[in-house]
Each structure stands twice: as C-alpha cells, then as structure tokens.
Amino acid sequence: MSFGLSQDDELKVILNKSLEHCIEKIVTIAVAPNNLQKVRELTTVHDMIYGTQGIHPHEAKEITEETLQEIRQHINDDKIVAVGEIGLDYYYGKSPREVQIEMFEKQLQIAVDNNKPVVIHTRDADDDTIAVLKNFSSTLKNKGVIHSFTSSLELSKFCLAEGFHLGFNGIITFKNAENVREVLRECPIERILVETDAPFLTPVPYRGKENAPFYLPFVAEKIAQEKNLDLQEVLKITKENALNLFFKD
Numbered sequence: 001m002s003f004g005l006s007q008d009d010e011l012k013v014i015l016n017k018s019l020e021h022c023i024e025k026i027v028t029i030a031v032a033p034n035n036l037q038k039v040r041e042l043t044t045v046h047d048m049i050y051g052t053q054g055i056h057p058h059e060a061k062e063i064t065e066e067t068l069q070e071i072r073q074h075i076n077d078d079k080i081v082a083v084g085e086i087g088l089d090y091y092y093g094k095s096p097r098e099v100q101i102e103m104f105e106k107q108l109q110i111a112v113d114n115n116k117p118v119v120i121h122t123r124d125a126d127d128d129t130i131a132v133l134k135n136f137s138s139t140l141k142n143k144g145v146i147h148s149f150t151s152s153l154e155l156s157k158f159c160l161a162e163g164f165h166l167g168f169n170g171i172i173t174f175k176n177a178e179n180v181r182e183v184l185r186e187c188p189i190e191r192i193l194v195e196t197d198a199p200f201l202t203p204v205p206y207r208g209k210e211n212a213p214f215y216l217p218f219v220a221e222k223i224a225q226e227k228n229l230d231l232q233e234v235l236k237i238t239k240e241n242a243l244n245l246f247f248k249d
C-alpha cells in the first residue's frame with residue numbers, strides 16, 4: 001500500500017479498514033527463516049493479527065536445524081495458530097525437489113507433534129503432494145488448508161477426502177481461471193477458506209493493486225455467485241470454517 005505513511009502507520013490503516021469490512025481476525029503467514037520472528041512480533045503488537053510458523057518450499061534449501069528448532073520452540077506461542085506455509089513448488093523449482101520433500105515432511109511432523117493444523121502450498125507437484133500427505137493422514141489430526149488452490153480437480157478431491165480445507169483468493173475472479181472455478185464449484189462450502197495471499201492476487205475490480213484483507217468480500221461474492229449461494233451465507237460459513245480450523249481450543 002502507499003498512503004504516504006510509515007510502514008507501521010500504513011499497517012494500522014489497513015487493519016482499521018479491514019475491521020470496517022467486518023474482518024476481525026487475520027492470520028499472517030511465515031514463509032522464510034528471516035521472517036519467523038517478524039510474524040511473531042506482529043501477533044504481539046496487533047490484537048487482530050495471528051500468525052503461523054513455517055518455511056515455504058522456495059526457501060527449503062535455506063532451512064537449517066536451527067530454523068526447525070525455532071519453529072518448534074514457538075509453535076505453541078499465544079496467537080500462533082498453524083505450521084506453514086509448507087509444501088512443494090515444482091513450478092518455480094527454487095529449491096531441489098528432494099530438499100523440498102524432506103523439509104515438507106519435517107515440518108508436517110512438527111504439526112503432528114504439536115497437534116496444529118498446516119497451511120500447505122502446492123504447485124505443479126500433485127503426485128508428490130499426494131504421496132507425502134498419505135503418510136501423514138492418520139497422524140495429522142488437525143489437518144489444515146491447501147492455500148491458493150490452483151491444482152487439479154483430482155488433487156482437490158484427494159485433499160477433501162483427507163479432511164483438508166481449500167483456500168481460494170482473488171484468482172477465482174480472474175477471467176482465465178475457469179479451472180480453479182471448476183474446483184470451487186465442486187468443493188463443499190464447509191471446506192472453503194477465503195484468503196488474500198497478499199500482497200498478490202487482488203480480486204477484480206482491483207486486480208493489479210496490492211492486496212489487503214478488506215478486498216476479501218469480492219472473493220466471497222464470487223464464491224456466492226459460482227455456488228448459487230447468498231453472500232451473507234458465504235461470509236458466515238467461511239468465517240466459521242476459519243474459526244474451527246485455526247481458533248478452536
């Protein structure tokens with residue numbers, strides 16, 4: 001965002017504007033060894049911000065034993081609600097596949113050991129995602145969400161059968177995303193989470209601008225339209241879904 005303010009003040013503007021749009025809780029996602037601490041700080045400074053601890057597959061090769069130890073050490077902190085985002089990304093392939101798989105498994109094990117849900121990123125890696133998750137399906141009690149779901153209908157069916165939620169964002173409003181809308185239409189509303197993936201993937205009609213939580217109603221509106229549901233119903237149910245996944249004791 002650029003309101004000509006300091007980063008801190010800018011964040012306050014975004015949070016206030018989000019509150020005005022009835023967004024009460026925000027889960028901000030850790031992705032790299034050097035932002036684990038930043039996420040924790042944000043959760044302690046701002047009432048409405050919650051966080052995750054985990055490393056994105058792009059950064060898998062940067063993970064050391066100390067990184068994993070830091071995640072383990074803080075995964076039960078107040079307001080840390082999940083392990084993530086973790087997973088496999090063979091589209092960009094920024095870390096070697098075998099390293100991505102190893103680190104995905106190690107972080108899934110942290111979720112198992114601490115009874116936490118996971119936030120999973122998967123792109124162009126359907127077969128290995130299924131292979132890895134199959135090994136954890138009986139021990140991972142709290143499951144989680146496949147965020148920014150853009151994979152195949154087949155993978156969506158596997159994930160739903162295993163008890164995961166699917167996360168949808170501004171992509172579903174993009175003209176060329178018919179494959180994602182197909183998955184959305186097949187996904188029960190009780191398993192849908194609405195997400196930003198900020199700063200990217202801002203929904204139409206604000207596509208191209210930096211994303212923020214107060215744009216979420218445009219995503220919910222598209223879900224309502226695609227699934228022939230009432231907007232208020234979509235907002236209510238997807239909120240309950242998020243509360244059940246991340247905020248139940």
Ligand SMILES: [Zn+2]
Pocket residue numbers: 085121147148
């Ligand atoms: Zn992601």
